[in-house]
Amino acid sequence: MDIRQVPLSDLEQLETPNPKIRSDQDIRAWQTTRSYGDYAIFLRRLNDSVVGYYLPWSSENPSNAIINTVKLLDTLDSWIDEIPPQETPQRFGNLSFRKWGARLEDKSDELLNALLPSEYSPVIPHLKPYLLTSFGSFLRMDYGTGHETSFALFLLCLVLIRFFKPKPDEERELVLRVFLRYLRLCWRLQDVYKLEPAGSHGVWGLDDFHFLGYIFGSGQLRDQKEIPVSAVLRPPLPPTNLYFMLIMRVHDVKNGPFHEHSSQLHSIAVGVPNWSKVNSGLFKMYEAEVLGKRVVVQHIPLGGLLEWSIPNTETTSTNPKASPLPALASPPVILNGASRMDTDTRTRAPWANNR
Template identity: 70%
Template structure:
C-alpha cells in the first residue's frame, strides 16, 4: 500500500476535514485509510485494482454519509467527472513514478492497472447497438467514454499487436456480440478477479462505515474465503450509462 509518512497522513486528514466541513469532520478517520491507499504504493512502487477499489469505496463512503447524494445526477458526476479525474491522475502517477502493475496477470489479465473504467465505459455503450464491440480494434478512438479512454491508454503504454499484449480485451472485441453482454460479463469478472481475490482486497480496511457481512460472504463460494459479495443484476440501470464524456483536457 502507500508508503505513509506523517506528512502524508496529516495532509490527507487536513484535506478531508476541509472538504467535509465541521458537521462531518468526525468521520475523517474512517475515510482517510481508503483515500490514502487509492493512489498506489510508493513503498513497492506499484498500482493495481486494489488501489482503484479503495477509491471506489472512498466514494461509496462519501455517499453513505450523504456528503454525496445517491441521485442520478450526482452519481453520474461521480463517475464521469470525479472518477475520470482520478483515473487521469493515476495514469500520470504511473508515468512519472514508473509504477509497476500490482499483481498483474500479464497478457491474461484484462488490464495491468485498472478495471472499473471498462465497466463504466461498457455501461455507457450498452444501448449503442449501432457501435460494434469490435470498434475498439481500430484506433484512434474518440475519448467520449471510459471504455475507449481505457483502450487508448493501453495503446499509450504497450506496443506490438493488440491481440498479443491484451488478449482478454481482444477476445471480448471479437467474441462478445453487444455492449450489454460486455457490461454484464465485466461485472461478473470484477467480482471474481478483484473482489474475490484475497491478494487484492486483503489490505482494504473494514469496520466503521463498511462492515464485514459474514453471513452474506459465507453463503457464496469464491476462489478466496475473504471475498466480499456484491450482487449483480443484469437489468440494473446505472445513471452514468449512455452518458458521454467531454474530451480529455
C-alpha cells in the same frame, strides 16, 4: 435499489477500518456482509447513471461536494510537479513516489477537513484509510485494481453519510467527473513515478492497472447499437467514453500487436456481440478477478462504515456459495463470485457462455 444511510451520530460507535482479509475464507465471509452488498448496489447505480451519456461531460450545476472532491484530486496532482522523480536509474518504481505518499499521509487530515463541512469531521478517521490506499502502495511502489477499488469504496462511504446524494445526477457526476479525474491522476502517477502493476495477470489480465473504467465505459455504451464492440480494434478511438479512453491508454503504454499484449480486451472485441453483454460480463469478471482474489483485496480497509459483521460464521466457512447480495434487476451486479474462485490465475471470460 436504494443505498442505506449511516447517521453521523452512529459514527462514534463504529470501529476504524483496517485490513481484514487474510485468506480465501475471509473473502467468502466478506461476501456475506452488508458492506459487500452496499458496494454491489453502489456500482450498479453508478453504471446505470451513465448509460447513454458521453464525454466530454459538462453539467450546469454540479454540487459543491463534487466540485470540492475534484479540487482535492487537483491538489494531489499538483504535488507531482512539486515532487519530481529522482533522476538516478531505478529498476522498480521511482523513490520519489514514497515522498508523494508521505505527503499524502501527513496531509490527509487536512485534505479531508477541507473537503468536508465541519459537521462531518467525525467521519474523517473512517475515510482516511481508504484515501491512503487509493493511489498505490508507497512501500512496493506499485498500483493496481485493489487501489482503484479503495477509491470506489472511499466514494461509497461519502454516499453512506450523504455527503454525496444517491440520485442519478450526482452519481453521473461521480463517474464522468470525479472518477475520470481520479483516472487521469493515477495515469500521471504511473507515468512519472514508473509504478509497477500490482498483481498483474500479464497477458491474461484485462488491464495492468485498471478495471472499473471498463465497466463504466461499457455502461455508457450499453444501449448503443451503431458502434460495434469490434470498433475498439480500429484506433485511434474518440475519447467519448471511458472504455475507449482506457483502450487508447493501453496503446500509449504498450508496444506490439494488441492481440498479443491485451488478449482479453481483444477477445472481447472479436467475440462479444453487443455492449450490453460486455457490461454484464465485466461485472462478473470484476468480482472473480478483483474482489475474489485475496492478493488484490487483502490491503483494503474494512469495518466501520463498511461494516465487517458476519451474519452466520458457520455458513460462510462451509458453504462457498453463500451470498447475501440483494436480488437485482438483470443483469445482476455481482453474481456469487465465491463459487467461481479457483486456483487458476488466468482470467476467465464470463461472457463466453452468455451469448
